Amino acid sequence: NAGVMQNPRHLVRRRGQEARLRCSPMKGHSHVYWYRQLPEEGLKFMVYLQKENIIDESGMPKERFSAEFPKEGPSILRIQQVVRGDSAAYFCASSPGRVEKLFFGSGTQLSVL
Amino acid sequence: KNEVEQSPQNLTAQEGEFITINCSYSVGISALHWLQQHPGGGIVSLFMLSSGKKKHGRLIATINIQEKHSSLHITASHPRDSAVYICAVFRNTGNQFYFGTGTSLTVIP
Numbered sequence: 001n002a003g004v005m006q007n008p009r010h011l012v013r014r015r016g017q018e019a020r021l022r023c024s025p026m027k028g029h030s031h032v033y034w035y036r037q038l039p040e041e042g043l044k045f046m047v048y049l050q051k052e053n054i055i056d057e058s059g060m061p062k063e064r065f066s067a068e069f070p071k072e073g074p075s076i077l078r079i080q081q082v083v084r085g086d087s088a089a090y091f092c093a094s095s096p097g098r099v100e101k102l103f104f105g106s107g108t109q110l111s112v113l
Numbered sequence: 114k115n116e117v118e119q120s121p122q123n124l125t126a127q128e129g130e131f132i133t134i135n136c137s138y139s140v141g142i143s144a145l146h147w148l149q150q151h152p153g154g155g156i157v158s159l160f161m162l163s164s165g166k167k168k169h170g171r172l173i174a175t176i177n178i179q180e181k182h183s184s185l186h187i188t189a190s191h192p193r194d195s196a197v198y199i200c201a202v203f204r205n206t207g208n209q210f211y212f213g214t215g216t217s218l219t220v221i222p
Contacts, residue, residue, distance in 0.1 A: 035212075041214075042199065042212050042213065042214040042215055043156075043199065043201070043212040045212070048208045058207075059209065089154060093156075099143045099144045099163075100161070101146075102148075102158045102161075103158065104148075106154070106155050107154050109154075
């Protein structure tokens with residue numbers, strides 16, 4: 001049973017480009033969370049999704065950021081028109097239910113030049 | 114003020130020492146998680162607690178819901194325990210996780 005898979009592991013974008021980060025949850029997990037970790041800072045909640053639904057996106061900037069978790073395929077975190085301040089490690093985690101143990105992916109390190 | 118406060122921020126211990134990391138929170142919670150983040154960045158969930166105490170190997174986690182406090186203990190610490198330990202709470206209203214800023218532990222041989 002593969003763990004939570006995130007790709008790419010590293011992503012380099014120039015200012016103004018789009019970044020698409022993918023997260024495949026563990027088999028049987030329908031709950032996905034995205035977190036951001038800025039350099040020298042702690043983890044910050046961004047968005048919580050269940051299959052096809054956004055449950056809570058209160059931690060995600062209203063502009064340029066969006067997330068989805070389609071019926072088929074991975075969850076996608078999309079950042080449009082990236083800026084240098086978006087450079088961070090983005091982690092996703094999955095769980096089988098709302099209040100259950102989390103399993104984390106290895107993260108995507110986004111660098112904006 | 115953060116919803117989750119951890120102490121200490123940094124901790125250096127000699128191999129074999131007993132270690133305690135504390136977490137206090139200010140919101141009502143459904144569950145509390147202890148996470149471990151290694152220098153390479155990977156995050157592992159060590160425990161999920163909603164009451165009482167859990168033990169896994171040399172690690173013990175306790176929670177006191179009334180006092181809004183949790184502790185993570187490491188017995189017979191080892192250099193491979195060196196990592197950042199993060200407390201996270203799942204709020205009982207809403208769907209957010211709140212994270213502590215982490216405790217950076219270094220165990221010296």
